[in-house]
Amino acid sequence: MNDFFLILSVGMCVLVLFCLYRGTFGPGVLNRAAGISAIGTKTLIILLLMGVIYDRIDMFIDISIAYALLNFIGTVVLAKYIETTGEA
Amino acid sequence: MIRDSQDVIVKTLSRLLVPFMVIYALYVIMHGHHSPGGGFQGGVILAAGFVLLVVSHGLEQTRKRLSEKAAGVLSSIGVFIYAGIGALCLILGGNYLDYGKLSKLLPVVPAEARSLGILGVEIGVALAVMAVMFTIFLVIFTVGEFQEDDRSEK
Numbered sequence: 001m002n003d004f005f006l007i008l009s010v011g012m013c014v015l016v017l018f019c020l021y022r023g024t025f026g027p028g029v030l031n032r033a034a035g036i037s038a039i040g041t042k043t044l045i046i047l048l049l050m051g052v053i054y055d056r057i058d059m060f061i062d063i064s065i066a067y068a069l070l071n072f073i074g075t076v077v078l079a080k081y082i083e084t085t086g087e088a
Numbered sequence: 089m090i091r092d093s094q095d096v097i098v099k100t101l102s103r104l105l106v107p108f109m110v111i112y113a114l115y116v117i118m119h120g121h122h123s124p125g126g127g128f129q130g131g132v133i134l135a136a137g138f139v140l141l142v143v144s145h146g147l148e149q150t151r152k153r154l155s156e157k158a159a160g161v162l163s164s165i166g167v168f169i170y171a172g173i174g175a176l177c178l179i180l181g182g183n184y185l186d187y188g189k190l191s192k193l194l195p196v197v198p199a200e201a202r203s204l205g206i207l208g209v210e211i212g213v214a215l216a217v218m219a220v221m222f223t224i225f226l227v228i229f230t231v232g233e234f235q236e237d238d239r240s241e242k
Contacts, residue, residue, distance in 0.1 A: 062116070062124050066133060069109055073140050076098060080143050 040071035127210035131217025166216025
């Protein structure tokens, strides 16, 4: 069963690379913001899968909730900045 | 610079999320000794709640809940709680922050006094970190405008 979650995590890491491409070269600021936000969500899932693999899911859930909250705030602040400066 | 956001989605979501965030921060502070977290991390999550409030509901709404002056006072109170518990242990005849000696004041065994002492110190750290993080965020986010407002109030 652990092999299944390990393969799933590796697949998630490959998906992060696609989002990283969008975050680096994506045309415009909004594409970049969306790419970075998607990377944050995937990191969350990878953290939880690590928790399942190491059999300490109770610890990793705490970390991932905090990560999700900070990721959301980061995206909102970035959107506010774009709104204020008018760079779309 | 930071005016009230007109966006319904951001406003509603942050209104739902900020109370959850505060409760989660309290959980992180309280369970610091047997799960990841502690005073610093809980304080940062508390400050993040205020940052979300500033971004979504504007500076004026946030000032009603936590003004800059209150943040300054809270940071001093946090450091005072930390140093006060340490000095109390020193007065009771132990080392600095030797929580076991608190059992002379509290009606509990030394092991439980240790747990309570660590909790008190973590609450102090969380208050200080929350207030300082909030102040740093405000000063960076309201470059210059912050001080003009201050002067007009006087």
